[in-house]
Amino acid sequence: MSIATRSVERGDSSITVGPPDHNNRSRKRRQFTRRRAWTILGFLAPSAIFVTIFTYYPMLSGSQMAFRNWNLNDLSNTDWVGFNNFIEIFANADFWGVLGNTVLWVVGSLIPQFLIGFALALWLRRRFFLRGVYQAFIFFPWAVSGFLIGILFRWMFNGEFGVINDLLLKTGLIETPIPWLSDPHFAMTAIIIANVWYGVTFFAIMILAALQSVPDDLFESSAIDGAGKIRTLFSITIPYIRATLALTVLLRIIWIFNFPDIIYGMTGGGPAGQTHIVTTFMIDLTQQGNYGQASAVGLIVVLVLLVFSTFYLMAMREKKEQ
Amino acid sequence: MINRESVAGRIAKFIFLGTWLIITLFPLYWIVVTSLKSPGMIFKFPLEYWPTEISFDNFIGLFSKADFGTYMFNSLFAATMTATVVTLISLLAGYILARFEFKSKGAVLGAFLVTQMIPAFIALGPLYNMMSDLGLVDTRGGLIVVYIAISIPFSTIMLRGFFANIPDALEEAAMIDGCSRIGALFRVLVPVMLPGIMATFIFSFVNSWNELFLSVTLMNSDSNKTIPTALNGFITSFNIEWGPMAAAAVLTVIPTLVMFAFASKYIVQGLTAGAVKG
Known part of the structure; x- marks a missing residue:
């Protein structure tokens, strides 16, 4: 508030008719709101400063690189090139393969994660002996970085000395070792298995929390009505927690889409680039120094996720209104 | 207890939960076993599921042939500093976002x-x-500053959830008694939500401890490497030496595993509070 307006207000107050303490109170309130504004500002400032300088600035400046000829190998010419980087990416046959892989990676990881996570949550809802310990144990994958998970599974899926082939051979499920990481199809399967192993816990936790918000009488009354377990699940439990389920799935889709760590540690996108998803592809471009195209891929990812999230949320809302 | 579980249901539950537990823990078991085998044993058929002779050579090699102690110190330093600063800063921001209504709150x-x-x-x-x-490439401070920035949003949202669970009356009473707002926050609220604060601290500690891509990008010299960067170095060299790699993996996972085991209950609370209510 400027000094001029303040003095006008003070001037006004002298001609105000009415109880004097009213005026006093409103000044106090103004003082209070001003102090409140400073508190909000002061408490938020440190985080705002860090996030603006070290997250937003590089992100925005990375976005503009998508429209420039930005290559670390030749910095003599960093001109604006419009949509050239995007055109080159769309003309690159590899990119479409990468996009296909990304969809496979997201859908292939999400569905088993969801189903196993849901089953775990249903069975963990009721208390049992050592349930807390069990929960702490299945939390284990979360303590490991995605990159290290990639390495662990790379070792277990090793074609010659890997324990997974050994177990499969011993149980008689296969007769010759599977070249897990040197065959594109098997490699894709292997990275998805690793991701499922990692991601189930998240679903289990979120769905369990949602299930615990369902009032017990709801289950009981449905049991009295003679509804079977399966029917209770589909006609009572799932509709009740639908909103949480939908949100959890959306967050997961965004997250798996953006999650290169396991692949980076496990196959590095190989064999012959066959397990690249958009974000590992982006890392590859960055490591080649091709910042312009890498940024363009990044913007495409953001756009795709934004459009997808919008449609997804709209579809959810429509269903709710029906 | 109206819908009691049938015997068959209980057996199915037991088998399912048991199978998943084994699947979850097996990779940990296998990396520990691998780390305790001598190089000759790792590549020997038939694979031994429990090493007949235990060797600590892989662990010793990490410290004598590589500078693993330095990497561990760098990671510990970065993760501790980051988690401390992030928790403090996010505490302030999370408090505001939980307690105050203002126009730009949605935007923030x-x-x-x-x-x-x-x-x-x-x-x-x-x-x-x-x-x-800024002259911050390849410096410990530079890495920490960036880690702080990337950890703040999530920690703030998590702490906001914990604040929302505590009644306003608590700090109002303290403020009426003459406490400043910041005094009320640290003297009254912080002790009450200590578990939530610990969970946030551990979460950002573990994330920084595990972070790879930023540290690979920003840290060049060997003496500044964090553990994940060092592990990455083990890979890009032509052949992976699985013995030392397994030993390094074990040393990386143990601290975070212990922390998560203690805090898992509160981390779960922090993660689910916002999602289920909102």
Whole structure:
């Protein structure tokens, strides 16, 4: 508030008719709101400063690189090139393969994660002996970085000395070792298995929390009505927690889409680039120094996720209104 | 207890939960076993599921042939500093976002959430350029500053959830008694929500401890490497030496495993509070 307006207000107050303490109170309130504004500002400032300088600035400046000829190998010419980087990416046959892989990676990881996570949550809802310990144990994958998970599974899926082939051979499920990481199809399967192993816990936790918000009488009354377990699940439990389920799935889709760590540690996108998803592809471009195209891929990812999230949320809302 | 479980149901539950537990723990078991085998034993058929002779050579080699102690110290230092500063800063921001209503609140929350959705790699190149202009490339401080920035949004949202569970009356009473707002926050609220604060601290500690791509980008010299960067170095060399790799993996996982085991209950609370209510 400027000094001029303040003095006008003070001037006004002298001609105000009415109880004097009213005026006093409103000044106090103004003082209070001003102090409140400073508190909000002061408490938020440190985080705002860090996030603006070290997250937003590089992100925005990375976005503009998508429209420039930005290559670390030749910095003599960093001109604006419009949509050239995007055109080159769309003309690159590899990119479409990468996009296909990304969809496979997201859908292939999400569905088993969801189903196993849901089953775990249903069975963990009721208390049992050592349930807390069990929960702490299945939390284990979360303590490991995605990159290290990639390495662990790379070792277990090793074609010659890997324990997974050994177990499969011993149980008689296969007769010759599977070249897990040197065959594109098997490699894709292997990275998805690793991701499922990692991601189930998240679903289990979120769905369990949602299930615990369902009032017990709801289950009981449905049991009295003679509804079977399966029917209770589909006609009572799932509709009740639908909103949480939908949100959890959306967050997961965004997250798996953006999650290169396991692949980076496990196959590095190989064999012959066959397990690249958009974000590992982006890392590859960055490591080649091709910042312009890498940024363009990044913007495409953001756009795709934004459009997808919008449609997804709209579809959810429509269903709710029906 | 009306819908009691049938015997068959209980057996199915037991088998399912048991199988998943084994699947979850097996990779940990296998990496520990691998780390305790001598190089000759690792590549020997038939595979031994429990090593007949235990060797600590892989662990010893990490410290004598490589500088693993330095990497561990660097990681510990970065993660501790980051988690401490992030928890303090996010405590302030989370408090405001939980207690105050103001016009731009939605925008602030939105700005925090967006950072979680954009692929971080879009920022890697410019971040490197900026840090090199600031003279912060290949310095411990530089890495920590960046870790702080990327950890703040999530920690703030998590702490906001914990604040929302505590009644306003608590700090109002303290403020009427003459406490300043910041005094009320630290003297009255912090002790009450200590478990939530610990969970936030551990969460950002573990994330920084595990972080790879930023540290690979920003740290060049061997004496500044963190553990994940060192592990990455083990890979890019022509052949992976699985013995030392397994030993390094075990040393990396143990601290975070212990921390998560203690805090898992509160981390779960922090993660689910917002999602289920909102």
